[in-house]
Amino acid sequence: MVGVSTISKETGTAAGGLQHCFISGSADCGLLLLGRTGGNEMDLLDLGRHIAPGASLLGVRGNVLENGRPRFFRRVGTGNFDIEDLKLRVDELCTFIAWAHAAYGMSKPIGVGFSNGANILWPLLLWRPDVLGGAILMRPMRAFIPQNVAALNGLPVLVIAGRSDTVVPPERARETPDLLSTAGADVTLQWADAGHDFSMDDDRIAAHWLTRFAS
Numbered sequence: 213m214v215g216v217s218t219i220s221k222e223t224g225t226a227a228g229g230l231q232h233c234f235i236s237g238s239a240d241c242g243l244l245l246l247g248r249t250g251g252n253e254m255d256l257l258d259l260g261r262h263i264a265p266g267a268s269l270l271g272v273r274g275n276v277l278e279n280g281r282p283r284f285f286r287r288v289g290t291g292n293f294d295i296e297d298l299k300l301r302v303d304e305l306c307t308f309i310a311w312a313h314a315a316y317g318m319s320k321p322i323g324v325g326f327s328n329g330a331n332i333l334w335p336l337l338l339w340r341p342d343v344l345g346g347a348i349l350m351r352p353m354r355a356f357i358p359q360n361v362a363a364l365n366g367l368p369v370l371v372i373a374g375r376s377d378t379v380v381p382p383e384r385a386r387e388t389p390d391l392l393s394t395a396g397a398d399v400t401l402q403w404a405d406a407g408h409d410f411s412m413d414d415d416r417i418a419a420h421w422l423t424r425f426a427s
Contacts (some may be wrong), residue, residue, distance in 0.1 A: 228306070229311075230272050230273065230304070232270060233257065233271045234268070234317070237268040237269065237369075237423040238354055238405070239265075239266040239268070240260075241267040242269070242318040242322070243267055243322050243324050244269075244309065244321040244344070245269060245271040245316075245325075247328070248282075249282075249283050249327065251272045251329075253272055253273040253276065253280065253283060259410075259414075261421055262415050262419060263419040264422050268316060268317075268397075270276075274328070279302070281329050284328055285297050285298040292355065294362060295356060299335075302336045306340050309343055309344075322347060322425040323337075323345060323346070324418070325347070325348070326351060326410060327349040327350070327352075327379075327408065330349040330351060331355070332348055333345070333349060334391075335374075337367065337395075338392070338395055339362065341363070341365070346396050347367075348369075348371060348372070349370065351380055351408055352371060353375055353384075354384070357391065361395050366396065369392050369397045370402065370417070370418065370421045371388060371389040371399060371403070372402050374403075374406045375403050376407045379408040386401065386418070404412055
């Protein structure tokens with residue numbers, strides 16, 4: 213595959229409402245990259261380059277601030293999501309993805325989320341399964357059970373849990389993949405030798421899983 217060719221950074225409502233960074237690639241596979249609380253649109257770009265060389269990359273920054281740190285939706289406390297705001301932000305993200313398709317030609321990208329980024333992606337999959345081509349969820353937390361979910365019809369999803377994660381401990385790590393599997397997703401659960409932080413295991417596991425999408 214050919215590597216990164218151009219970088220285009222757009223901000224504000226004229227660019228679909230979310231601050232982001234887009235890197236155009238030559239591969240058919242495109243990645244939507246959503247990082248953890250306090251992260252920005254640049255945080256997962258290196259990960260994207262490593263796991264999908266040549267893919268188009270779209271890094272996004274959340275619109276919500278918590279003590280000055282960007283997030284993708286509000287929460288009342290750790291593990292206690294503001295569900296109404298989450299629904300609003302899922303709709304906002306879906307609108308942005310549609311805008312990115314028109315602006316950059318990204319059709320049904322694979323969502324890649326870490327922690328807070330993963331926690332907006334899994335409800336998006338259940339409420340709007342037509343938007344993404346699949347997802348990689350690193351350290352997701354099933355903080356609630358959504359109602360009236362759509363059938364996922366074999367949508368490919370990789371969940372990477374941390375063996376020593378204290379935020380989403382191993383005994384709870386199966387909750388999100390089980391929820392998605394029940395809805396019909398083709399779920400793979402893998403374990404990284406890490407806590408609630410990023411590790412090289414995440415890179416390796418995600419890259420191997422993504423070989424199914426290689427052009």
